[in-house]
Amino acid sequence: MKFERITLENFRQYFGRQRLEFARDKQRRVTVVHGINGTGKTSLFLAINWCLYGSEYVNNVGELISKEAISRVNTSDYVDMAVELSFLHDDGRYIMRRMRRGMKMIDGGVQPISSDEFTMIRVHGDGQSEPIKNPIGTINAILPANVRTYFLFDGEKIDDFAKPESAKQVKEAIYLVFKLETLERASRHLEAAASEYRRELKNTSSGELRTLIEKDEKSRAELANKEKRKGEVLVEIDSVRRKIADIEQQLRDIQNVRTLQQQRDRIERDLKLRRTELDDIVNQVRDLAVGAYFTLPTSVINKALAILDAKREKGEIPSNIRRQFIEDLITRMVCICGRPFEEDSIEHRRLLSLIETTLPDSLGDDVLEISAALRMFESQSIRRRTDITQLMRRRAELVDLIKDLAAEADDVGRQLKDSPLEEVSNLEKQRQNFIADIDSYNMEIGGLNRSIEELNKTIAQLDKDIIRARKNEQKEKLLSTKLYLAQEAADAIKKEYQTYADEMRARIEAKTKEIFKKLIWKDSYFQDVRLDQDFNLEVIDQYGRPARPELSAGERQVLSLSFITAMSRISEEEAPLVMDTPFGRLSSQHRANITEQLPNLADQLVLLVTDEELRDQERANLSPYIGREYRLVFDTRTNYTKITEI
Amino acid sequence: MLKERLNLLFTKYDPTIQTLISEVLTLEQAYISMERPHVKDQIDQIISRLAAKEVENIGDGNRRLIE
Numbered sequence: 121m122k123f124e125r126i127t128l129e130n131f132r133q134y135f136g137r138q139r140l141e142f143a144r145d146k147q148r149r150v151t152v153v154h155g156i157n158g159t160g161k162t163s164l165f166l167a168i169n170w171c172l173y174g175s176e177y178v179n180n181v182g183e184l185i186s187k188e189a190i191s192r193v194n195t196s197d198y199v200d201m202a203v204e205l206s207f208l209h210d211d212g213r214y215i216m217r218r219m220r221r222g223m224k225m226i227d228g229g230v231q232p233i234s235s236d237e238f239t240m241i242r243v244h245g246d247g248q249s250e251p252i253k254n255p256i257g258t259i260n261a262i263l264p265a266n267v268r269t270y271f272l273f274d275g276e277k278i279d280d281f282a283k284p285e286s287a288k289q290v291k292e293a294i295y296l297v298f299k300l301e302t303l304e305r306a307s308r309h310l311e312a313a314a315s316e317y318r319r320e321l322k323n324t325s326s327g328e329l330r331t332l333i334e335k336d337e338k339s340r341a342e343l344a345n346k347e348k349r350k351g352e353v354l355v356e357i358d359s360v361r362r363k364i365a366d367i368e369q370q371l372r373d374i375q376n377v378r379t380l381q382q383q384r385d386r387i388e389r390d391l392k393l394r395r396t397e398l399d400d401i402v403n404q405v406r407d408l409a410v411g412a413y414f415t416l417p418t419s420v421i422n423k424a425l426a427i428l429d430a431k432r433e434k435g436e437i438p439s440n441i442r443r444q445f446i447e448d449l450i451t452r453m454v455c456i457c458g459r460p461f462e463e464d465s466i467e468h469r470r471l472l473s474l475i476e477t478t479l480p481d482s483l484g485d486d487v488l489e490i491s492a493a494l495r496m497f498e499s500q501s502i503r504r505r506t507d508i509t510q511l512m513r514r515r516a517e518l519v520d521l522i523k524d525l526a527a528e529a530d531d532v533g534r535q536l537k538d539s540p541l542e543e544v545s546n547l548e549k550q551r552q553n554f555i556a557d558i559d560s561y562n563m564e565i566g567g568l569n570r571s572i573e574e575l576n577k578t579i580a581q582l583d584k585d586i587i588r589a590r591k592n593e594q595k596e597k598l599l600s601t602k603l604y605l606a607q608e609a610a611d612a613i614k615k616e617y618q619t620y621a622d623e624m625r626a627r628i629e630a631k632t633k634e635i636f637k638k639l640i641w642k643d644s645y646f647q648d649v650r651l652d653q654d655f656n657l658e659v660i661d662q663y664g665r666p667a668r669p670e671l672s673a674g675e676r677q678v679l680s681l682s683f684i685t686a687m688s689r690i691s692e693e694e695a696p697l698v699m700d701t702p703f704g705r706l707s708s709q710h711r712a713n714i715t716e717q718l719p720n721l722a723d724q725l726v727l728l729v730t731d732e733e734l735r736d737q738e739r740a741n742l743s744p745y746i747g748r749e750y751r752l753v754f755d756t757r758t759n760y761t762k763i764t765e766i
Numbered sequence: 767m768l769k770e771r772l773n774l775l776f777t778k779y780d781p782t783i784q785t786l787i788s789e790v791l792t793l794e795q796a797y798i799s800m801e802r803p804h805v806k807d808q809i810d811q812i813i814s815r816l817a818a819k820e821v822e823n824i825g826d827g828n829r830r831l832i833e
Contacts, residue, residue: 257796265799299768299791302798306790309809601817608779609786616775691768 121262121695122724123168124213127204130186131167133160135760140164142696142726143747144208150725150745152734153763155752160761161728164752165700169272171203171218173265174236185222185230188760193224198233209262209694213243216255263695267296270684271695275702281657281683282668282676290683291655297687298624303617310610317603324596329589336582343575350568357561360554367551377536377544384532391525398518405511408504418501421494428491446474624690625651631686632657632679638717639678641709649682657683674706681714685721696724703733712737719745782816 123142128134143151155161170184185201193199202219219237222230240255252258263271270293281290295301371381450471454460461467536548633649636659640646646667648660659679661667671679681702688697697718703711715738719725725745727734734742749766772791776784789812797803 254796260796260799261792264795267798296798299772299795302791302794303772305794305798305803306787309794309805310786310790312806313809313813598814598817598821601820602813605782605786605817605820606813608783609790612776612779612783613787620772620775 122208123696123698123726124206124208125204126164126168126171126206127202128164128167129203130189130199130201131170131203132163132184132186133754133761134163134167134763135186135188135758138761138763140750140763141748142724144724145747148745148747149723150719150727150742151748151750152742152746153726153728153750153752154731154734154766155728155761156730159752159754161730161752162700163761165272165274165698165728167203168205168698169268171205171216172259172263173268174218174238176265183230185220186760188758190222190224190228190230195224195226197224198222199224199230211245214240214252214258215243215249216240216259264296270297270687272698273684273702274700275704282671282679287654287656290651290657293683293687294624294628294655297691298621300617300621300624303613303620307610307613307617310606310613314603314606314610317599317606321596321599321603324592324599329586329593332582332586332589336579336586339575339579339582343572343579346568346571346575350565350572353561353564353568357558357565360557360561364551364554364558367547367554370547371536371544374541374544376541377539380532380535384529387525387529387532391522391529394518394522394525398515398522401511401515401518405508405515408508408511418498421498421501425491425494425498428487428494431487443475446471450475625653625655627690628683628686631690632682635686635717635721636679636682639682639710639713640675641713642675649679674710677705678710678714685718688722694723696726697722698726698728700728701730701733702727703729703738708735708737711735712741715739715741718742782820786812786816 122144124144125139125141127137127139129137140151140153143149153161153164166184175184185199189199189201198221200219200221202217204215204217206213206215208214217237217239220232221234221237222232225231238255240252240258241249242252243249259265281293295304368381368385371377449456450468453462453468455467533548533552537545537552539545539548629649629651632651636646636649637643645662646659647662647664650656650658650660652658657668657679659667659671668676668679685697688695703714706714711733715734719742727742751764751766752761753764754761769791773784773788776787779787790809793805793808793812794803797805
């Protein structure tokens with residue numbers, strides 16, 4: 121970052137629009153702004169801070185809008201204040217503008233009418249510009265707000281880093297400037313992300329898909345076996361049935377037993393018909409039983425009907441006089457006999473009392489409808505009970521009939537089996553064996569059907585589970601990769617962090633020492649500068665003892681300045697050093713040393729100084745590096761400061 | 767530049783890890799002035815995007831933690 125230009129508009133002492141160009145040549149990179157106390161050096165410093173970071177960073181400094189500008193507008197009129205700063209960074213040119221609009225109040229003060237307006241654009245090499253969508257994030261990426269104090273610093277607070285209690289500040293400065301804080305946060309947040317992915321991964325059951333596919337394959341193989349066996353059994357049954365039919369034909373062909381076989385044929389036909397009828401009746405009973413809930417509330421229905429009937433018999437429902445009829449008589453003030461009556465007469469009062477006792481006409485209708493519906497329930501219930509009773513009776517008859525027919529068939533079979541003709545007896549024995557085989561096969565078919573039904577259900581469920589598990593597996597694969605990346609990145613940062621931190625600490629220590637030795641005039645007395653593992657900045661004297669507690673205010677300032685400029689150098693950040701009144705507490709020897717060295721320690725240097733801070737020797741030291749030089753002149757007649765280039 | 771110096775720290779790692787670290791560092795840097803930045807969702811988005819690309823590129827060549 122290199123400042124290019126700043127334009128102030130009605131900012132504190134700077135009334136109207138005032139502009140200042142910053143020196144940014146490689147050689148002449150120092151901008152000096154001279155001004156006696158109260159002319160606006162600190163205001164210029166504040167303007168840079170406010171433009172870059174907003175009001176949060178310039179608290180407790182009073183009104184920012186120029187009082188001269190406020191005095192020149194009427195009450196309730198608006199007055200605008202703005203700072204525009206352009207700078208170069210990473211081959212790009214940026215222009216940022218922060219503006220505040222206020223309204224003048226009766227008491228002469230000013231009330232901001234909205235929050236500050238902040239815009240930032242990037243100008244490309246070809247002159248095209250684009251607005252920056254996230255200006256705060258962009259400025260944080262270039263020079264974060266919490267790092268600004270190490271580059272834009274107030275000379276009066278410059279010795280803060282060298283105070284004995286300053287280890288925390290030194291550590292914070294190193295953490296922020298060298299992005300150790302950024303690394304730590306990145307590692308912590310990546311670790312947190314990895315933990316969350318790990319938790320999610322635990323909930324996505326691993327290997328579930330494989331298990332389900334194995335189960336599915338097993339179930340399907342079992343189903344195929346069962347279906348194959350069922351087919352075989354059905355073929356067997358068919359074959360046995362054909363054999364039985366052959367035997368029966370042979371029996372028909374034998375003269376002596378033909379009649380018996382024909383009798384059996386008739387019984388079998390009859391049995392088949394009866395069994396079919398029995399199945400039909402069982403189905404009908406089942407259907408009627410489904411609607412049998414009609415019979416359940418019979419007692420409730422009867423009770424309700426009894427109550428409604430009793431009320432109707434008493435003439436309560438529906439009322440024997442229609443309400444509308446009474447209301448018409450009252451409206452016309454005429455008796456039912458046609459004789460008129462007066463208000464509050466006996467007839468009038470009687471009609472009013474009747475109104476009170478009669479029910480609304482609609483209620484009577486509702487009661488009649490309910491009664492009809494209840495009677496319908498009652499008749500349906502009775503009819504269903506009758507139907508079921510008749511069917512059950514027929515079912516019992518059929519069961520008995522089938523039993524008798526089966527006994528008759530058994531009797532025929534026994535006669536054939538006991539036949540004196542061996543051929544007949546053998547044929548019947550074979551037939552009975554085949555019938556027993558069919559029973560066994562039918563048993564097996566029943567078992568197979570149950571298994572097939574169960575297996576089909578299992579396979580249907582497994583198919584659904586497999587679709588779900590497949591989705592989970594894809595999610596699991598992505599989650600595993602996310603976990604790997606997050607954990608690996610967090611581990612990598614942790615692994616490299618300490619090496620990097622140690623290297624930076626060692627480099628700052630060496631650079632601070634180098635600069636300090638150049639700036640301090642008692643360079644032989646102070647032997648060393650150390651920055652320990654806990655970031656304590658220490659100066660070691662020629663006796664090998666810590667000397668920081670005994671440093672003078674000026675020496676502390678020199679140590680702080682050495683530390684800050686060392687950070688600026690080591691960080692290699694192209695950020696300007698802006699110093700407000702930096703040499704106020706320094707003796708001439710230190711001032712001479714610093715002004716001699718400082719231009720080499722920053723790519724761009726902006727010094728806001730009083731005349732006392734920059735005397736002949738210091739000015740001579742800086743002279744080869746000064747690219748721009750200004751004087752702030754406060755005009756007591758106009759009450760504002762003018763920036764004049766020298 | 768410090769950013770380049772930081773990126774150099776991770777050159778020995780897998781390119782996807784390098785990209786992830788670089789993008790997360792840029793994100794963290796943009797929110798460095800906030801004490802408790804809410805960057806969880808944005809970090810998840812970066813990781814998800816890179817992970818999806820990885821899964822697409824390497825098919826089932828899942829690495830250390832996936833195996």
